[in-house]
Every structure is written in structure tokens, then in C-alpha cells.
Amino acid sequence: MTARQMKLGAFLWATGHHIAAWRHPKAHVTAGIDIDHYIQLARTAEAAKFDMVFCEDAAGLREANVGIASQTSRSIGFEPISLLSALAVQTSRIGLVSTASTSYNEPYGLARTFLSLDHLSGGRAGWNLVTSASPIEAANFGSTGLRPHADRYERAREFAEVVARLWHGKLDGASGHDGQSFSVRDPLDLPRSPQGAPVLVQAGASDVGRDLAARTADVVFTAAQTFEEAKAFYDDLKGRLAAYGREPDDIKIMPGVAPVVAETEAEAREKYEELQELIPDDVGVALLSSYLSISDLWRCPIDGPLPELPPSESMQSRQALVIEQSRRDNLSIRQLARHFAGARGHWRIVGTAAQVADELQARFEGGAADGFNVMPSYFPGELDAFATLVVPELQRRGLFRRDYEGRTLRDHLGLKRPV
Amino acid sequence: MGDNARMHLAVSLLSGIADPGVEAEFSHLASFVQKAEAAGLDMVLLADSAPASDGDAANSPMPFEATTLLAALATVTSKIGLVAAASTIAHQPYNLARRFASLDIISHGRTGWNATMAQNPRETANFSRPEGFSSGDFRRRTEEYISIVQGLWQGWDADALLFDKSGGRFHDPEKMHLLDHKGEFFSVCGPLNVARSPQDAPVLVLSGLSEPDLDIAARTADVILLDERPIDDAKAHYADLRRRVAACGRDLDAVKVLMNVSSIADSKPAAVADSLEEGFRAKSCDGFNIIMPAQLSALDDFVDLVLPELRRRGLFRESYRGATLRSHLGLAGGGGQ
Structure with missing residues (x-):
């Protein structure tokens, strides 16, 4: 076998x-x-x-x-x-x-x-x-x-x-x-x-x-x-x-x-950064907002932390993942948005x-x-x-x-x- | 010689396979449609219903649903129009409009939707509407349905996609339009998430018409299929339909009327050609929809024997002049405008 x-x-x-x-x-x-x-x-x-x-x-x-x-x-x-x-x-x-x-x-x-x-x-x-x-x-x-x-x-x-x-x-x-x-x-x-x-x-x-x-x-x-x-x-x-x-x-x-x-780790990092640089901030934040099912995330300071959020009716489990990661890695909204925009969670x-x-x-x-x-x-x-x-x-x-x-x-x- | 001096020709594949010895494999159907394309026919119509009852047991059903079959056939042909039947009971209008918009891009502008105005009790029974619709409700519902589908097909302007990488503008938001339809049976916001059709809009082929449906057909259809009937009756119907088309403010050439023909197998080629010529010259239609089983031998008889005779008489074009179904049919942009 x-x-x-x-x-x-x-x-x-x-x-x-x-x-x-x-x-x-x-x-x-x-x-x-x-x-x-x-x-x-x-x-x-x-x-x-x-x-x-x-x-x-x-x-x-x-x-x-x-x-x-x-x-x-x-x-x-x-x-x-x-x-x-x-x-x-x-x-x-x-x-x-x-x-x-x-x-x-x-x-x-x-x-x-x-x-x-x-x-x-x-x-x-x-x-x-x-x-x-x-x-x-x-x-x-x-x-x-x-x-x-x-x-x-x-x-x-x-x-x-x-x-x-x-x-x-x-x-x-x-x-x-x-x-x-x-x-x-x-x-x-x-x-x-x-x-x-x-x-x-x-x-x-x-x-x-x-x-x-x-x-x-x-x-x-x-x-x-x-x-x-x-x-x-x-x-x-x-x-x-x-x-x-x-x-x-x-x-x-x-x-x-x-x-x-x-072929090399450096090349891979470079390729990834090249993609990250192409993300407009408003697109990244909008994508993160839709994952969190909240419409006014753009009102929060983009370099500040994610605000406290009410439980979501639609995507309960994925929302929890996003929040957990932002707390764990102490990410700003911009960082989290870019991170999630890239791989969608x-x-x-x-x-x-x-x-x-x-x-x-x-x-x-x-x-x-x-x-x-x-x-x-x-x-x-x-x-x-x-x-x-x-x-x-x-x-x-x-x-x-x-x-x-x-x-x-x-x-x-x-x-x-x-x- | 003007376009109106030449007839349009379609073949309809019966959904059953008449000869149980013939495997209804995709490759077999592909050969059939490729042969029709080599012959220069305007389009092939793919039916999408089961044999009506056990009485048709000799007809084993094709193993394919029509829109999926159309997508596959589109990849092995390049010119011929491909029209699939799809039921207004089986699909939500947004899903149907989207499927056909996608098919039209896969086929590079060769797709049509065959909608029927007739209610199929088998479908209501299997699609959670066992009580069916009253005929008046079904007619109003179908009319609303068609207007939604045609409206969704216009949701993106032909020049909406910019693909501007450095400027970060994928499309022009001004050239994307919501439908925002709220009607008696449906409410549909739109737009489709599929780009504009390469032929402006997929072709709408309407069949199963009864008298009260004729004005709906005159307003919305690109092609109307009429059941075979005696020539005087057909002439009267054709003239009546054209009056209705004109009354809607549409160009007379914007709607093509094709007569269903199902009896060619039993006749000699010259007799078939005579009969088609007579019907066409008598102004009873703009062309014919030849209904046949999905067998190469049936198509061979028509293509190899009848078609050369029609061409000799100047009744059918020698080859395709364009690459889209609308161009084959001599139609301008999408219907219903």
C-alpha cells in the first residue's frame, strides 16, 4: 500500500x-x-x-x-x-x-x-x-x-x-x-x-x-x-x-x-512585497470591512487597532479568526487590511x-x-x-x-x- | 441581392436519442455540430427536456443539460450559433441571465437563449411549484422575466472595462448600471458580474407562442419559432407578426421568424428544397428550423443533398460573413430596445 x-x-x-x-x-x-x-x-x-x-x-x-x-x-x-x-x-x-x-x-x-x-x-x-x-x-x-x-x-x-x-x-x-x-x-x-x-x-x-x-x-x-x-x-x-x-x-x-x-527566499519576499505595495488603502480596508460585516471601519484611524466589534450574523467563524489575529499580532487596521487583502484570511x-x-x-x-x-x-x-x-x-x-x-x-x- | 432574399437555417436537436445503439457521447454531438458549422448553418438549437413519458422509452435521454452542453460545444466550434433552451421555472432570472452572458463570452458572441412561453407541468412539479401558475400569471411572469434578463444583459457598457494597471482603474464605474427592477413577480438589483456580450446581447429565441403571447414576442424576441402549418395560414401569421413588430416601433428586420420543419426525413431532397423554397418565396417566414434527431446520418441527408440544391437556387448564403450569431441572422444589437 x-x-x-x-x-x-x-x-x-x-x-x-x-x-x-x-x-x-x-x-x-x-x-x-x-x-x-x-x-x-x-x-x-x-x-x-x-x-x-x-x-x-x-x-x-x-x-x-x-x-x-x-x-x-x-x-x-x-x-x-x-x-x-x-x-x-x-x-x-x-x-x-x-x-x-x-x-x-x-x-x-x-x-x-x-x-x-x-x-x-x-x-x-x-x-x-x-x-x-x-x-x-x-x-x-x-x-x-x-x-x-x-x-x-x-x-x-x-x-x-x-x-x-x-x-x-x-x-x-x-x-x-x-x-x-x-x-x-x-x-x-x-x-x-x-x-x-x-x-x-x-x-x-x-x-x-x-x-x-x-x-x-x-x-x-x-x-x-x-x-x-x-x-x-x-x-x-x-x-x-x-x-x-x-x-x-x-x-x-x-x-x-x-x-x-x-527560487530563493529573498525573491519570494520581494515578489510578495511587490504585490502588497499595489494594494490601495481604501480597497484593503473595504475588503476587511466586508469580512467583518461592518460598514464603517473606514471611520477608524487606519494606523490604530481594530475596534471592539459586535457578533456577526453572517460569517461568524471567519470574523473570529480575523479578530484573533489582529489581537495576537498587535496589528493596525492598515497592517491587518493588507495582510487579509492578500490572502483573504x-x-x-x-x-x-x-x-x-x-x-x-x-x-x-x-x-x-x-x-x-x-x-x-x-x-x-x-x-x-x-x-x-x-x-x-x-x-x-x-x-x-x-x-x-x-x-x-x-x-x-x-x-x-x-x- | 439583399439579405432578405436568403433564408436563415437552424437545426434543432431532439433531446432524445432515437437510436439506442448510438452513444450520446459528447464527441458524437460535437461531430454533429461541427458538420452543421462546416455546412454554414446559422445555428443549432439544443433542447432541454426529458422525454414526455415512458411512452418514449425508445428515446433514451441525452445525458446533458443544455447550457452545460452549449459551453462544451462552444470550445470545439468557432462560427456556428449555439442556442440552448432554459426554463423560466427552473432558473432564477439573475442566474439565467448570468449563465447566458457567460456562455456568450465563452463562445465569442455565438450564444442564444431559447425561452418558451409554454408552461411545463413537469418543471413546476420538480421546482417546488406543484400548483403551477395560471396561464395569465405565467404570461405576465414570463414577460417580466424576459425584461429582467434583457435588462441585465445591458448592465455593462461595451467600453466599461479599462484594464488600467498603472492607474489602478479596472473598470469605469460610470459605465456599470444597476437594473433596480421591482416588479410583480421579481425584484432584481443587478448588475450582472459578467462583462458585456461580444455581440451586444445574447440572441433571444422565443417559442411555444399562443395568440396572447404575440405582442410580447414582437416586443422582445430576436427570433420567433413558429410551428409548422399550411402555407396560407403561415403567411397570415407572418404578416400579423410583422405588423405587431412595426407597431412596437421596431425595425422589421430586427425580428426573424423561423418555421419549424420536422418532416424532412421521409421526403426526397428535391421535394424538401421545393417545399422550403415555396414557403420562403411566399413570405411565410424568414427561414426554417429543421428538427432532427442528433444523428449524423440525419444531418448528412440535409447538408449533403438539400443544402446544395438551396444554394444552387440562390436561397442560402455560401458561407458565414461574420463571427457572431447576430451577424449570421442579420440582426443589429440586442433586442427589446
Whole structure:
């Protein structure tokens, strides 16, 4: 039996995960209207044997302030299901995972669409379930206000249950679904998935989010800055599985990691500083404000500390992470804003391939991760850098595959095929 | 010879695979659409519904939902228009507008949305609306839905994106517009988070029309599909539709009326060409939508035998003159203006 190996996702987003990525001289600034660029990124990730490419999603702008929004590249881009459907027939092995919301879709349509993506790709599709916390999105769907956190998760639980029954062929004319939020009469009109069912991914980190993941998810994406946070999350979530009759290995936990890698540590630092310098202050503060769900952070002195904040209804767990870091490292609003603008609360590693591999190895072997969702700073350069520098180093250490062994996303992830 | 002397030709793929021996694989469908593109057809329409009942068991369903299939086909073709059916019951208007806007960028301006004015009970039953809509409600809802989708497609001006790295200006905020729609059935703020269509807006193809829908179609559609009917009846319908288009203040050339044709398989090529010529010259339509199973043999018969005959008679253009679906159809910018 081969040793346990880590799973890797290539998280594709706009011109890059760094908020100022699009301004970098080597960033592909027209990414959001260039399908060939995405085909190339997917092929790069596939050649490097990544388990999957991953697209996050929101059905609306990211930033309500149009002046701020116009200084980022995140207001326009491809809708991910159409994007991944195009990538499906331009790649042959890599998994294709997209976010889609349980608040603004219906389970029958979502199950059918992802199953179609699964057929187009020969069993390589996955769905990242989100419940949507943004009031900007809500305003595109006739809502007068966001649903409370618990409500959104109750709808999500019912949604996921119906999708699973449809994918598993367990919903038919005799036993349709008639529930609190949804009613469905018929089975899907598409054949069964080539991998049994598309892979189900989740990212909710709150208590109710963790329970939903423990009940239904195959993969969990998470944000954790320190080893201790990552380990605590990992142990907590794996510990919840037994209650649902599942084994620890039935879920793969993949924290986000935002590496900046170069041949030497000095070069990596220089590359990172170059990106940080490109962040306008008002953009950094606005991004931090939206993570903290407060609208008037700009009123506070930018070189002063973060003010005391009321508990948030929308993103409870991530807010706690941000606050904890600002207190721990004694950061000013400007410093915190730049820090978070760069990696959006995910874990940042700046260094050589060996240094990045050391850090990943420590979390992987220390029982804090089954793999990582890699968030390159800008595209295509930083995905290329990870693929050509870090992946070979991980392979040399026996920590990552040298080639695909199976054909489906479930094969890559080592997940059971549902019956 | 003016544009109006040439007919427009589309093929519609039936959603079922008539021959169970033929795998409904993507590569098979890709070959079909590539053949239609080599023949210079205006567009391929992709249906998106299951066989109506078990009575159609001989038709195994295609394993693909139409918008996902369209995205994939867009990457293996470069000229032909690609139109997907998508239901106003199955999708929220913001999501549908966004999906098609994205498809239009993936296809470099070759995408259309086929909306139907007819309510499908199978969809209401599976999309948490088991009671369905009254026909009046459904008509008003569909009209509102279409206006939202077309409005969202205009949310970004064609020159909104600046890509100004050194100046730090990615787009011009003055050239991004909220929709701010509040209506009887929907409220949608907008804008889309997808850039402007390379062809101004995706093409709106309307089908399933009944008499009370005709004014909605005349106001909003780029292409109207009419069911096959006797030639005198068709002429009257066509003239009526054009009167309604003019009454909305739209240019008569802004709407193309295509007649569905489903009976070509049983006829000799010359007879098919005769019948299409007769219908076209009698001013009963602007062209035809040939409905066929997704089989290369069915397309071969039409492309290799009927099409050369139509070209010989000067009824169909020799090749594509532009690269977008709107250019194939001789349409100016987005509909509904």
C-alpha cells in the first residue's frame, strides 16, 4: 500500500487571489473575458496532477461601493458552471469543482446541472455547497433581507438531502420529496453519474456548518492561519463523523493556502512585497470591512487597532479568526487590511519550494490537513510557480502523486463510490 | 441581392436519442455540430427536456443539460450559433441571465437563449411549484422575466472595462448600471458580474407562442419559432407578426421568424428544397428550423443533398460573413430596445 498522499486543489479566481493581482505586470488582466486563459490554467493544473480545479462563486458584485469595486478585478468574470463545462471537454483527468448557493437555486436544477457537468467530464465534477451570506447577492433574488444564519442552514440541509437522493437514484415517482422549502416529484432525467455521484464539498466553519459537513460532505475547505487552529478544526470535524455512521477518512479536509514561492527566499519576499505595495488603502480596508460585516471601519484611524466589534450574523467563524489575529499580532487596521487583502484570511507562506513544502508537510503529517486548496497570488505566473517548484518537491518527498491512478474525481480523492 | 432574399437555417436537436445503439457521447454531438458549422448553418438549437413519458422509452435521454452542453460545444466550434433552451421555472432570472452572458463570452458572441412561453407541468412539479401558475400569471411572469434578463444583459457598457494597471482603474464605474427592477413577480438589483456580450446581447429565441403571447414576442424576441402549418395560414401569421413588430416601433428586420420543419426525413431532397423554397418565396417566414434527431446520418441527408440544391437556387448564403450569431441572422444589437 502506498503511503498517504496529500490532495491538492487549484483555486482559480479572477486575476489571482491577491486583491491587487490584476495590477501586477505579469498578471493576465483580461482573465475574466478570456476562456483560453482558463483552459490553459486547467491544463497547467492537470499536468501537475492536481486533484481538482476549484471555482468559488457569488451571484452578484463583491463590493457595494462602486468606487472600491472598480479598483479590483472581481466585478466581472465567468459564471463557473458554464466555465467548468467548457473546461470539461478541454481536459481529461482533473476534477472540476464549483461553488453554488442553496439560497438562490432549487435542488432539482442544481443536481441536474452538476450531473450534466459530471457526464461531460466523465465523472470529474464536484459541488461546493454554500448558503450565501452577502446582502448584495440577496438583492438580486427579491429578498428584503438576509435569512438568519440558522434558517439558511436548515434550507441547506434539506437542499443537500434532496440533491443526494436525486444523485443516488433514491428519489422516484413513488417517493418524491415534499418538505419545508422544496418539493420534487420525479427522478432526474439523466443517467447515473460515472463516479456514482458528483463530489460534495463544503466550507462552512460554524457549528451548524460543521454538522452539515459531517453529515453529507466528501471534502471540506477551510481557512486556518495557524497549525493549532487547523488541527483543532480537523479533529473537531473528524470527531463528528461517527455520529452519522461515517469513518474519519470519508471526509478530506483541505485548508486554503496562499503561497508565494520563488527560487530563493529573498525573491519570494520581494515578489510578495511587490504585490502588497499595489494594494490601495481604501480597497484593503473595504475588503476587511466586508469580512467583518461592518460598514464603517473606514471611520477608524487606519494606523490604530481594530475596534471592539459586535457578533456577526453572517460569517461568524471567519470574523473570529480575523479578530484573533489582529489581537495576537498587535496589528493596525492598515497592517491587518493588507495582510487579509492578500490572502483573504487564508494561510500565507512566503519562501522557497522547500520551505513551502516543509510547512505543508508539517500540517499534513501533523494531522491538521488531508491536503490543501492552493490559492495562487496572480495568474498564470503563480500557478506555474507552484506547479514547477513546489509540486516536484512534494513528489520527491513522496507526499504527492506523480501521476493520476484513476479517472474520476472520487478516484483522485480516494473517496468511496456511493451505492 | 439583399439579405432578405436568403433564408436563415437552424437545426434543432431532439433531446432524445432515437437510436439506442448510438452513444450520446459528447464527441458524437460535437461531430454533429461541427458538420452543421462546416455546412454554414446559422445555428443549432439544443433542447432541454426529458422525454414526455415512458411512452418514449425508445428515446433514451441525452445525458446533458443544455447550457452545460452549449459551453462544451462552444470550445470545439468557432462560427456556428449555439442556442440552448432554459426554463423560466427552473432558473432564477439573475442566474439565467448570468449563465447566458457567460456562455456568450465563452463562445465569442455565438450564444442564444431559447425561452418558451409554454408552461411545463413537469418543471413546476420538480421546482417546488406543484400548483403551477395560471396561464395569465405565467404570461405576465414570463414577460417580466424576459425584461429582467434583457435588462441585465445591458448592465455593462461595451467600453466599461479599462484594464488600467498603472492607474489602478479596472473598470469605469460610470459605465456599470444597476437594473433596480421591482416588479410583480421579481425584484432584481443587478448588475450582472459578467462583462458585456461580444455581440451586444445574447440572441433571444422565443417559442411555444399562443395568440396572447404575440405582442410580447414582437416586443422582445430576436427570433420567433413558429410551428409548422399550411402555407396560407403561415403567411397570415407572418404578416400579423410583422405588423405587431412595426407597431412596437421596431425595425422589421430586427425580428426573424423561423418555421419549424420536422418532416424532412421521409421526403426526397428535391421535394424538401421545393417545399422550403415555396414557403420562403411566399413570405411565410424568414427561414426554417429543421428538427432532427442528433444523428449524423440525419444531418448528412440535409447538408449533403438539400443544402446544395438551396444554394444552387440562390436561397442560402455560401458561407458565414461574420463571427457572431447576430451577424449570421442579420440582426443589429440586442433586442427589446
